[in-house]
Amino acid sequence: MKKKFKYYNFGVPLLFLLLSCSSLNHKISTTEGREKTVFQTSAHWKPSIDVRADAAIVYGANDRTDLRFEERVKSWKDRGYDTHFMTGIAWGEYQDYFTGKWDGKWHLDEGQVTRQGDTIWHGHMVPYIVPSENFIRYMKEEHIKKVIDAGIDAIYLEEPEFWARAGYSEAFKREWKDYYGFNWRPQHESPENTYLSNKLKYHLYYKALDDCFSFAKEYGKSKGMNVRCYVPTHSLVNYSQWQIVSPEASLASLPSMDGYIAQVWTGTSREPNYYNGVVKERVFETAFLEYGSMESMTAPTGRKMFFLTDPIEDRARDWGDYKKNYQATFSAQLLYPNIADYEVMPWPERIYEGLYKNPNSEEKEKIPRPYSTQMQIMINSLNSMPESENRVSGSHGIGVLMANSLMFQRFPTHDGYEDPQLSNFYGQALPFLKRGVPVKILHIENVSYPGTWKGLKVLIMSYSNMKPDSSKSHKYIADWVKSGGVLIYCGKDDDPFQTVREWWNTKDNQYERASDHLFKLMNMPFFAPEAEYRYGKGSIYVIRKDPKEFVLENNNDDHLITTVKNIYEKKGNTLEFKNNFTLTRGMYEIISVLDESVSKQPYVLKGLFIDLFDPQLPVVNEKTVYPGEQSFLLNLSRVDNPKRPQVLASASRVYNENVLRNQYSFLTKSPVNTTNVMRVLLPARPKEWNLYDSNRNKLTELDWNWDETSKTAFLSFENNPEGIEINIEW
Structure with a gap:
C-alpha cells in the first residue's frame, strides 16, 4: 500500500558528509569514444532539458545575439557532459x-x-x-x-x-x-x-x-x-521511399568515417506500405526493417552505430499517438542485440517544452507527467542496455539484398513502370517479417566483407527496383552460392532502368539486363526462365514475378513463401512461422506481437517482472501482449548479483552508489518538472529514508511502497537536475 513515510531526525550519516564533499556536477562519461548514450540540442543547458546521457551534441556553430557557440558548449561541459557537435x-x-x-x-x-x-x-x-x-x-x-x-x-x-x-x-x-x-x-x-x-x-x-x-x-x-x-x-528504406538520394552504405568504407546515427523514428516508420493488398502504417515492422538496413551497413565494417528513437516527431500529432509509436520504434531498436549505443532523443527542448494536442481534446499541453516519466525510465535503461549474444526469436538465415541504387529509380516514373510505396522492397521482406521471421538485410556495397555472409542460408534479391554497383558484387554473390548458399531471384527484368548505360552494357560487357551477368557467372542462361538451377554446392531459384506483386494483392505471396520454406527445410531446418518477436538482453525482455500475422493469439510471459512501459513500474508475475503491441520488461530472475542493493529501474540517472552493512545510498538526477519513479532492490523492508537536495536541505515529499515478493521498494518524488541524495536503511 502506498503511503507517506514518517521522517525522524537521526542526524546526517557520515556517508552523506562524504557525498556532499563531492561535486554534484558528476562527470558522466570517462573515456573518449566510449559514449554509450547521446542527445542533440541547439539550446544551452537548462534544468528542464538535462537529459543525463553521456554526451550532449551541440547543434550548429553559429553565435547568437545573447550567446556564443563556445558558451553553449561550456554550459553543457560545466554540467559534466562530454560535448560533441552536429550540423547539416x-x-x-x-x-x-x-x-x-x-x-x-x-x-x-x-x-x-x-x-x-x-x-x-x-x-x-x-x-x-x-x-x-x-x-x-x-x-x-x-x-x-x-x-x-x-x-x-x-x-x-x-x-x-x-x-x-x-x-x-x-x-x-x-x-x-x-x-x-x-x-x-x-x-x-x-x-x-x-x-x-x-x-x-x-x-x-x-x-x-x-x-x-x-x-x-x-x-x-x-x-x-x-x-x-x-x-x-535516415535509413536506406526511408530515403528510397521518400525519394531522396544519399550516400548511405558506401560511407562505411571511408577511412575518415567513424560511424552513423540511425535516424529512425515514428516520422519515418509511419510511412505507409502495402501488405496483402492493404496500404497503411505499419510502424513496428517498418522500424524493424529500417534499423536492420542501418545495422547491416556497419556490422561487417566494424564502424560505430548509434540507434535513435524520438518520443515525438516533426509532424503534429497528439501525445497518445506519440506514446504508442514510440513504444513500437523503441522495441524495434532493442531487437538488434549487437547494437548498444543510442541517441536517446533529439531536441529535448521540444519534447519537454513543446506544446502538443491532448488525445482527448484539441487543447495543446506540455508532455504529460506519466509519459515523461515512462520516457525517462526507457532512456535511462539504455545506459545499461548490454550487447548480447542472444538472437531475436525465430528462424534465422533469410536475407534480403539492398543497394544504394534503390534511391536512383524512384522519381520520375518512366514508361508507366510503378513501384508504389517501395513495394518491390517490402514484397521481399514483409511476407516473412509478418510471419515472425527476423529477415536480415544485406547491402550489395558490403558483399566483399566476409562478415556480410555470416549465418546466411537464403538470399532474396531483385533488380526490379535497383541495380548492381559493379561487376565485382556479382562475383561475391556467385562465390557464396557456389559454396552452398541459396539465391532466390525475383523479377521480370523488364523495368525501364535495365537499359541505362552502365557497366553491364558498356565496353567488354554487352548484357541486356543486369542479372544476365550474374547468371552467366553461375552457368545459367541469360534471362533464365523460372526454374531451379544448380551452381557448385548451392542453388538458384528464379521467380519471374516482380516482388511488388507479393504485397499489392491479397494472399499473393504463397509462391515466394512456399519456395523459401521448401529450400529452408531441405537443408534440415524448420522454418517457424509465428506472430511475435522476443529477445532477452541481460535482465531485459523485449516482446513484440504482430497483427496481420499467422495468429491473433496474444503472447503470454510468466515469471517475475517489472513493467518498464508503465510509469508506476509495477511488479507483475504474468505479462500478456496482444497483436499490434509491444512490451519492455525487467526480468527479476536475471538480475546480476541479486543479493546486492541496487536501483533496477528509474526515471532518472543514478550516480555515486554506496553500500554499507545496512545502508544503501546514491545520487539521482533528471530534468526539473518531471516525476521520478524507481524500483530499488533491497535485502529487507526499509526502516528509514533520508533525502537531501544539492543544498543539503532535507526533503519530506516521498511516496513509497514495498513489494515483499520481489524485495523491491517503489519510490516516487520530484526530479532535480542538481541532484537528490538518497539514503536507505533497513
Whole structure:
C-alpha cells in the first residue's frame, strides 16, 4: 500500500558528509569514444532539458545575439557532459554563405531546384544545397575549424540529402559537366538521364563528406586531437521511399568515417506500405526493417552505430499517438542485440517544452507527467542496455539484398513502370517479417566483407527496383552460392532502368539486363526462365514475378513463401512461422506481437517482472501482449548479483552508489518538472529514508511502497537536475 513515510531526525550519516564533499556536477562519461548514450540540442543547458546521457551534441556553430557557440558548449561541459557537435551537410543556418557575407558572392543559385524552377527550401533563406567545392571550403573554414578550435573532438554532419525531384539548377548542371564530361541532360526525359542524375547526387554528398571529414581529421591531428566523424542519416528504406538520394552504405568504407546515427523514428516508420493488398502504417515492422538496413551497413565494417528513437516527431500529432509509436520504434531498436549505443532523443527542448494536442481534446499541453516519466525510465535503461549474444526469436538465415541504387529509380516514373510505396522492397521482406521471421538485410556495397555472409542460408534479391554497383558484387554473390548458399531471384527484368548505360552494357560487357551477368557467372542462361538451377554446392531459384506483386494483392505471396520454406527445410531446418518477436538482453525482455500475422493469439510471459512501459513500474508475475503491441520488461530472475542493493529501474540517472552493512545510498538526477519513479532492490523492508537536495536541505515529499515478493521498494518524488541524495536503511 502506498503511503507517506514518517521522517525522524537521526542526524546526517557520515556517508552523506562524504557525498556532499563531492561535486554534484558528476562527470558522466570517462573515456573518449566510449559514449554509450547521446542527445542533440541547439539550446544551452537548462534544468528542464538535462537529459543525463553521456554526451550532449551541440547543434550548429553559429553565435547568437545573447550567446556564443563556445558558451553553449561550456554550459553543457560545466554540467559534466562530454560535448560533441552536429550540423547539416545538405542544409543549415548558412545565410552568411548564401547572401555573400562570407566571400562577397551570392550563392542562393546553389540550391536544389525542381523541373518547375522552384528551389527546395529547408527554412527561410536555407535551401537544400548542391554541395559545390566552394560550399565545402566554407564548411571547413567556418564550421569544422571553429568547433575543433573550441575543443570538440566528435563531429556529426547530418542528413546528406539530395531530393530525387531536384537536379535542374545551374549549379547542378556545372557539377554534371565536371563529373561526366558532357552537358547536362534533363532527368525526366529518359530512364538513363534519371539514373545518371541520381548517381551524381549520390557522388556529390559522398565527396562532400569525405572532404569535410578528411579535413577534420587532419586539422584535429595538427592540434593533437583525435577527431571522430559520424553521419546521422535516415535509413536506406526511408530515403528510397521518400525519394531522396544519399550516400548511405558506401560511407562505411571511408577511412575518415567513424560511424552513423540511425535516424529512425515514428516520422519515418509511419510511412505507409502495402501488405496483402492493404496500404497503411505499419510502424513496428517498418522500424524493424529500417534499423536492420542501418545495422547491416556497419556490422561487417566494424564502424560505430548509434540507434535513435524520438518520443515525438516533426509532424503534429497528439501525445497518445506519440506514446504508442514510440513504444513500437523503441522495441524495434532493442531487437538488434549487437547494437548498444543510442541517441536517446533529439531536441529535448521540444519534447519537454513543446506544446502538443491532448488525445482527448484539441487543447495543446506540455508532455504529460506519466509519459515523461515512462520516457525517462526507457532512456535511462539504455545506459545499461548490454550487447548480447542472444538472437531475436525465430528462424534465422533469410536475407534480403539492398543497394544504394534503390534511391536512383524512384522519381520520375518512366514508361508507366510503378513501384508504389517501395513495394518491390517490402514484397521481399514483409511476407516473412509478418510471419515472425527476423529477415536480415544485406547491402550489395558490403558483399566483399566476409562478415556480410555470416549465418546466411537464403538470399532474396531483385533488380526490379535497383541495380548492381559493379561487376565485382556479382562475383561475391556467385562465390557464396557456389559454396552452398541459396539465391532466390525475383523479377521480370523488364523495368525501364535495365537499359541505362552502365557497366553491364558498356565496353567488354554487352548484357541486356543486369542479372544476365550474374547468371552467366553461375552457368545459367541469360534471362533464365523460372526454374531451379544448380551452381557448385548451392542453388538458384528464379521467380519471374516482380516482388511488388507479393504485397499489392491479397494472399499473393504463397509462391515466394512456399519456395523459401521448401529450400529452408531441405537443408534440415524448420522454418517457424509465428506472430511475435522476443529477445532477452541481460535482465531485459523485449516482446513484440504482430497483427496481420499467422495468429491473433496474444503472447503470454510468466515469471517475475517489472513493467518498464508503465510509469508506476509495477511488479507483475504474468505479462500478456496482444497483436499490434509491444512490451519492455525487467526480468527479476536475471538480475546480476541479486543479493546486492541496487536501483533496477528509474526515471532518472543514478550516480555515486554506496553500500554499507545496512545502508544503501546514491545520487539521482533528471530534468526539473518531471516525476521520478524507481524500483530499488533491497535485502529487507526499509526502516528509514533520508533525502537531501544539492543544498543539503532535507526533503519530506516521498511516496513509497514495498513489494515483499520481489524485495523491491517503489519510490516516487520530484526530479532535480542538481541532484537528490538518497539514503536507505533497513
